[in-house]
Amino acid sequence: xxxxxxxxxxxxxxxxxxxxxxxxxxxxxxxxxxxxxxxxxxxxxxxxxxxxxxxxxxxxxxxxxxxxxxxxxxxxxxxxxxxxxxxxxxxxxxxxxxxxxxxxxxxxxxxxxxxxxxxxxxxxxxxxxxxxxxxxxxxxxxxxxxxxxxxxxxxxxxxxxxxxxxxxxxxxxxxxxxxxxxxxxxxxxxxxxxxxxxxx
Numbered sequence: 001x002x003x004x005x006x007x008x009x010x011x012x013x014x015x016x017x018x019x020x021x022x023x024x025x026x027x028x029x030x031x032x033x034x035x036x037x038x039x040x041x042x043x044x045x046x047x048x049x050x051x052x053x054x055x056x057x058x059x060x061x062x063x064x065x066x067x068x069x070x071x072x073x074x075x076x077x078x079x080x081x082x083x084x085x086x087x088x089x090x091x092x093x094x095x096x097x098x099x100x101x102x103x104x105x106x107x108x109x110x111x112x113x114x115x116x117x118x119x120x121x122x123x124x125x126x127x128x129x130x131x132x133x134x135x136x137x138x139x140x141x142x143x144x145x146x147x148x149x150x151x152x153x154x155x156x157x158x159x160x161x162x163x164x165x166x167x168x169x170x171x172x173x174x175x176x177x178x179x180x181x182x183x184x185x186x187x188x189x190x191x192x193x194x195x196x197x198x199x200x
Contacts, residue, residue: 022042040091044139046103048091048127051141054085056124058176060141062159062193065178072172079167080197085143094137096129107146117150122159145192160192168199175200 050073057068072078076089096102101109105125112124124144133139145159162179179194 025143037093041095043091044073044095045087047076047087047139047141049085050074051085051104051125051143054174055125056142058145058159058161058195058197059122061176061178063194065180067175067177068173069173072168072170072174075170077167077169078172078174078199079165080121080161080163080199081165082160082163083144085161085197087141089139089141091131091137091139092135094129094131094138094139096127096128096136098129098131101128112144112146114147114149114156117148117157120146120148122148122157124145149188154188156188156190158190158192160194161197162194163196163198166197166199173200174198 029185043125050070054070057070061068072087074087074089076087078085078087080086080136103109103124103126105123106121107115107124109124111120115121122145124142124146126142126144128140128142130138130140147156147158149156160182167176175196175198177198179196182192182194184190186191
């Protein structure tokens, strides 16, 4: 059976359209999950970097006094309960092991009772990733400040976060303001550098 020139052109158009639909479908099937995965990785890396910057600013205000601020750059919720700072981000995938507290700094949760001045960091920086559904993870980054014992003297040090419970989302501003030092005397002297946390 022979096709006329018009029939051949129509058949060619149908075949090319079918091939294009197949290629686009394959790219969509494989490409969209890859794009989402890269988006989630970027979001989690940005969140971790933001929490590190926030910790640096809190330490700077505690050590030098004054006031500083930082804008929340990620679509999550940052909350402060009067003692710890927590950033919660929801993603479709995660780069962390699930259902475990993973230290992102030098300290671990076992050091929540305190550390050693000059050796340990004044903060415990952890992340916990919880699987909420088939493609849904809740990632919680936490900053908790601990007491550091000075073995060479009877003076210990701590960064104390103060202020009422508060929370905010993307594009809100976190303000850190020095409230001065307080001293608690017992067998040892605890010097606490107080930093007020506000979210506006």
